[in-house]
Ligand SMILES: Nc1ncnc2c1ncn2[C@@H]1O[C@H](COP(=O)(O)OP(=O)(O)OP(=O)(O)O)[C@@H](O)[C@H]1O
Ligand SMILES: Nc1ncnc2c1ncn2[C@@H]1O[C@H](COP(=O)(O)OP(=O)(O)OP(=O)(O)O)[C@@H](O)[C@H]1O
């Protein structure tokens with residue numbers, strides 16, 4: 001479908017590959033799927049890996065390439081976390097779609113294999129019950145239906161489903177691959193990025209190409225067509241190194257109140273604490289004059305705190321707790337008070 | 340009209356505190372293809388102000404004609420029909436809402452209501468933009484499921500809809516959602532910046548400010564601009580002309596928490612614990628968020644404790660706030676914190692003074 005207003009999509013969508021062969025960096029799955037385009041053989045698939053690595057892109061591309069635009073609607077069911085996928089939907093909507101026999105219509109230029117595809121994107125948000133309810137459907141209709149499960153964490157998919165699928169891990173994009181994809185976009189958009197800016201962009205996006213493209217587009221809007229590493233860093237929201245260092249310095253003072261003031265300041269500046277702690281960890285680990293035992297104690301605390309943050313605990317209290325434990329570790333104070 | 344509303348800058352070029360962010364936003368929306376945005380930063384730092392000005396920049400004055408309505412949505416879950424009532428603020432170009440108000444049903448709001456809105460092209464297709472804007476407040480309070488439900492919607496319908504997400508702590512927004520937005524940090528204004536805003540308002544209202552008066556209010560406000568402006572107006576109501584040592588009265592609930600801290604520092608006993616419980620109830624009934632109570636209590640205690648004890652107490656505050664988040668009855672955890680404090684403090688007193 002041609003978009004009505006072509007320019008109104010953000011670049012991440014504009015540069016979403018439409019064909020499997022254009023998906024970068026995931027050679028293994030591309031090989032299997034390219035093969036499918038010739039032989040029409042396709043196992044159930046399970047894609048997993050971090051955000052922005054091409055999972056949804058790949059699944060949608062293969063489905064489009066197999067059936068073409070006309071048959072797509074009748075042959076492909078895409079359900080994602082924005083759809084209700086409770087046990088009821090599994091028992092009705094999914095089952096009904098899976099059960100329909102496949103018509104013999106074929107469209108010239110497309111392989112149109114004799115099965116339908118059900119794409120369950122963001123499947124890690126399906127409940128275990130709903131996943132269990134899928135087992136039977138998968139088995140019963142496997143002649144006429146293929147399933148694609150897509151998720152960030154494979155551990156959230158129950159074993160009986162996972163074991164029926166060919167599993168593919170989508171790797172974070174390497175620096176070279178990311179750079180070449182970014183270069184491609186720069187050419188299309190008439191942007192100028194030197195090699196230093198390119199490697200900065202790869203570094204701050206941490207293998208997430210979607211993030212890299214968003215940073216690139218924002219930097220292009222803000223700073224024009226010549227983009228420097230500093231421009232990219234400023235749009236990315238990476239926490240400046242000084243902020244992390246001054247937190248450590250405050251802890252080294254040994255004064256609780258000094259550390260508390262620094263923590264309050266970090267919170268007022270609005271820095272995301274989970275990210276700050278990841279950077280704090282790097283600084284602690286790479287500081288030479290902190291003995292291993294103290295490092296271990298601080299790292300243990302960071303691990304515990306990360307879990308608390310995931311549970312939704314308060315950022316200020318958690319960061320203060322880390323700072324306080326860091327002081328206690330650096331000054332070899334016991335973990336709990338004994339009077 | 341309250342000063343906080345009266346003096347809220349309406350356009351990006353009038354935004355003084357975050358002028359750099361405002362300039363950037365203006366450039367960002369100069370074309371039709373801007374990405375989704377996630378605004379994050381402490382309370383009262385100016386996020387909403389920037390968002391409203393940005394929407395005005397995108398759509399012009401039409402975006403200011405808003406109507407407020409309470410809509411009831413009937414959602415068929417297969418087994419039963421849910422009724423969810425939500426307040427919405429909308430213009431021809433944008434809709435603003437707070438999906439986390441639906442509590443544990445927030446997932447349905449995202450799946451049914453928000454997806455429907457995102458799907459449909461803007462009503463006014465002749466307008467300046469080919470898309471409409473959905474502003475979602477407090478996304479950090481959305482359940483994980485609800486956040487996941489946003490993901491594909493943000494991609495699939497990005498031609499017809501842009502999301503502007505707003506929250507206090509971006510650590511609580513899942514990585515997958517953050518990856519889909521340009522993240523915009525809105526830091527709390529510095530005390531100097533707050534002084535400037537207060538002096539500006541003072542001038543507009545034709546007020547005489549004694550030397551150091553604005554600075555004192557700024558210092559009291561904890562870098563929260565909204566609070567500073569509210570304090571300022573309270574002072575004006577309380578007494579004008581201002582006297583040189585006039586100060587804003589502390590908020591009632593903070594005063595109350597401060598009393599609790601004195602209570603538990605002076606006596607550590609089951610009887611006192613029971614008395615304090617009544618006070619906690621009082622605060623909770625008045626809708627003071629339990630984590631604010633705990634943080635304020637900690638701040639008050641830290642003012643008066645020995646260095647060693649500070650470490651210990653701040654640890655337990657973090658510990659019980661986390662527990663509180665996992666549980667459902669805040670009072671238990673507030674009380675547990677106080678009990679813990681009492682036992683540590685009593686032990687400390689006995690050890691130090693016999
Ligand atoms: N391997 C890749 N090759 C080319 N482009 C990619 C790749 N991975 C991501 N992209 C770009 O990033 C965008 C998002 O990718 P995609 O939707 O496939 O991510 P995902 O792996 O499904 O992430 P999530 O887990 O967050 O859903 C695409 O529109 C595309 O522009
Ligand atoms: N740039 C500014 N110049 C002057 N006053 C401002 C500015 N930004 C915000 N304010 C004032 O500060 C008040 C609070 O700002 P705002 O409502 O935008 O905060 P917020 O970040 O959305 O807070 P919360 O997270 O608590 O909702 C506004 O009512 C307005 O009066």
Ligand SMILES: [Mg+2]
Pocket residue numbers: 055056057121
């Ligand atoms: Mg995806």
Ligand SMILES: [Mg+2]
Pocket residue numbers: 386387
């Ligand atoms: Mg607000």
